[in-house]
Amino acid sequence: MQPVQQSLEFLEKLAASGPVATLAAAFAEAGHELSLVGGPVRDAFLGRAITDLDFTTDATPDQILAIVTPISQAQWDVGRAFGTIAARIDGESVEITTYRSDEYDHKSRKPEVSFGDTLEGDLRRRDFTVNAMALRVPELVLVDPSHGMDDLVAGVLRTPGTPEVSFGDDPLRMLRAIRFSAQLGFTVSVDAAVAISEMRDSIGIVSVERVNDELSKLLKTDAPRRGIELLVDSGLAELIIPEIPALRLEADEHHHHKDVYQHSLTVLDQAIDLEKSRHPGSPPDLVLRLAALLHDIGKPATKRNEPGGQVSFHHHDVVGSKLAKKRLKALRFDNDTIAAVGRLIELHLRFFGYSDGAWTDSAVRRYVRDAGDQLERLHILTRADVTTRNRRKADQLAFAYDDLEDRITTLAAQEEMAAVRPDLNGEQIMAILGIPPSRVVGEAYAYLLEVRLDEGPLSEQQATERLLAWWAARSEG
Template identity: 55%
Template sequence: MSEASAPHTADRRELTAAQRNAVAELLRVSPVADELGRRFVRAGHELHLVGGSVRDALLGRLGDDLDFCTDAHPDETLGIIKGWAESIWETGREFGTIGAQRGGLRLEITTFRAESYDQVSRNPVVVYGTSLDEDLRRRDFTINAMAVSLPEHRFTDPHGGLGDLAAKVIRTPSTPRESFGDDPLRMLRAARFAAQLGFAVHPDVYVAMTEMAADLDRITAERIRDEFTKLLCGADPIAGLRLLVDTGLAERFLPELTGLKLEIDEHAQHKDVYEHTLTVVENAVSFEEEGCDFILRMAALMHDVGKPATKAVGSDGRVSFHHHEVVGARLTKARMKAMRYPKEITAKVTALVALHLRFYGYGRGEWTDSAVRRYVADAGDLLPRLHKLTRSDCTTRNRRKAAQLAADYDALEDRIGRIAAEEDLARVRPDLDGNAIMELLGVPPGPVVGRAWKHLKEQRLEHGPLDRDAAEAELLRWARAEGLID
């Protein structure tokens, strides 16, 4: 951390290499960016590539979304880009932002800002600024407070962002307390950038995050949710999660994560649940095939949150967590609802938490074909994620035990594959549909048909497919037992 406090001492060769990367990236998009810059200059205004676009250019990973700032107000910006942009949108107009598309690039052009914040909601109150320096100073971190003026490509870095980028440190342009006082969400953004970029926060930033963690309570659940989602989908989510817990930020919106730090008994009768959880998240990331699977990562993070409430010590001194998956599913649903996640995503994560222990016991040879069918039916389209979550949950250091668990799950997947090939397990349905049930029993649509359908599905899961005659015979047997027919 000592080097981080003096980022200007970074090796000049590193900075030169970073600048070369930036020039190469800027040249890739310069025809569009420079055209836009010339239009603003001809209209008597400034235009600067700024923020994350400059940071990513310096990191050699500039994308197709470019951010610009200007002294032009939104109406003036619209007049400059009309007839040039292929499409224009004004959804961010109240914040001074006009969006446009040109040459396959998405451009966001924002009037210089010198915003202040509502002291209750901490939402930004837009006040237009008058200079680039003023705009850069109000930004969250120095690595996002650099600009390239267009079309001349002049580089502006008043707060040492280039040095911080080379030193891989997250620092604020103003004092951390002033910056986080303006917008407490920036504390969560610091953790998010640690996860996305693999950077460390400056010691002063860390102290402010710890001392001001309670200020996060003033931020809306939706804004917190969006930042946390980006953090969990970062290249190194573990770094971001540790920072949330260590600074106390997690306690403000995800206390279940902090709660996993159970006291370890002197005889070490249970593993460190917090460290185990972080390892499971790390394992889950390794199973992803392309991009971030937020549902899988969130299920990995929450899979053991029921353990603190279910911890019990037996007469032999051994620790148990009976039914923690049930409690964990309930806690997960409540927490994700509080964070305003969509119902569909919440339901999927909750289902994975509830199912994550179902596999254990398979290796003892206790599973019938019926149990396999129910496993697949209960997982539904979550089965591929359940496979990954279950494998991720194996964190034992006992190599023999780990190898046995892996072999058992390989055998289960093979067995699922064999039964699926025979029975189309992806769509387990009764052998008679509703129309056939009504015709055979002579009943109209209603609750009886639903009960009969459910019974036949249970038979399908228990015994596999039945032919038409056997299915009809089973339906009639059930109906007689229910007193529906003589």
């Protein structure tokens, strides 16, 4: 957290420029209160970048719309029933919401929306004290009825009222506590942590889409491990993504780690580090992070106790891929994400045969072909999966993968390998063999692709000769 005086100076500058000043003047002229609220105020004191401008006011939605229309370039009725109007002012998007004093039906997380009449009342109904601070504009008065500043200084997530009431009102707040813990590096207060554990079953009334959103936001934080551990320790993971806590039951086959669960968290940490170093400035890669977290979930189902006290997990890559796709489908992830994560998990062990002996160019081509557009993610996942404490072995694996990447680069430059195709297309195959479109064309295409992968590029004449030889052998058979 940065010094309070520095934060206040930042807020003063924010309030005096751009859409904040424009809005403050317009609401004051109309005789209504306006305050910057929640995340922007919190992040200003934490020295974090402010990405959203959220306001609250005593004006009704109709009054908000009337005030902002003359001063904005666009308006969106994003949530009139909930009191929220969005607008674009001075090139920035803002949201303004009427004071709320909702009552919740505990059979669902949908509140009976009631508009309030005081800023303090609105703040006390918010999720956490650090999000329940507001800056009145243009007066520049900090309003903090729940002592959020004290919790901000202490790095604690606490609910404005009792956590049982807060989480009972909206069980999604349990997941938000976990996500904010990772995002802000804060500790969840003891009473809130206990309440999450005791009330975890109520997450069932939250829509799968909202659970997906919070889980995705958690994984996109800079350091999600803290949140995942809290998700597991609280028992919530059992209800949302049970394959993760199941990993705690298994020791890995090399006995290098306490359990596969801790190994998976370490792989996630290392994948994020590699993601940032290889692609600085890029947005968080959710597909890569899901694959890193889930890459070993096939181990519990494939565990075998071998002679001599060894443990094996044969085919856990294939089994894990199927389990991951099933879980991600249940969590309503999109089809592209599901397919990409499944593919990465299925392929994550492929490299480890490379270090045992030199791969042929054909094997390298197949590695690239099978990875397809997931090759860069597979590079990162495979490197991150090396968590051995044996420095010599870790160095050997790193050098081996460096060599593999160098070979891929060299072959790609020589052959444009990213788009490996047979040397003859379907129309050429039909013309050469004198056959119409049929399954046989596909078989011929697959044969030529195997030749291409084994031997590299052929001339059209060479490919034609190989095709005719294949056709003759097939006809004789």
